[in-house]
Amino acid sequence: MANLLECPDPYAFRRMWGVVLANVAPGKESEFFSNLGAIHQVRNVFYLFEDYEYLLEVEADSIQELATVMRNHIRHLPGVERTADFIEGNTARFAPVERGTPPAGPERTIY
Secondary structure (H helix, E strand, O other): OOOOOOOOOOOOOOOEEEEEEEEEOOOOHHHHHHHHOOOOOEEEEEEOOOOOOEEEEEEEOOHHHHHHHHHHHHOOOOOEEEEEEEEOOOHHHOOOOOOOOOOOOOOOOOO
8 A cells, every 4th residue: 555645546445335224024134134244344233213113323434335234235134125225425636616605685674
């Protein structure tokens, strides 16, 4: 790995992360978790109380590895019924957007 101080893009060697929201079929939770343990990119699992049951934090060396883990491994675990995947978007690479002042609107009269 190159020295980050010499690298023109300091984010090139940064690990990528994302989250997967997942629903698991009733009765399949123990099979799901026993297989999930084999995926070393999964860092944390949280139980949710809304539309999805679990939030999985995933970390990988590249965006390609992250996408492969999300699409080909987690999505196909026994019992997984539905997923939603989110991958980190690093805005530090982009120039800041210049924001002007909003146009003045018509004055309102209150009666």
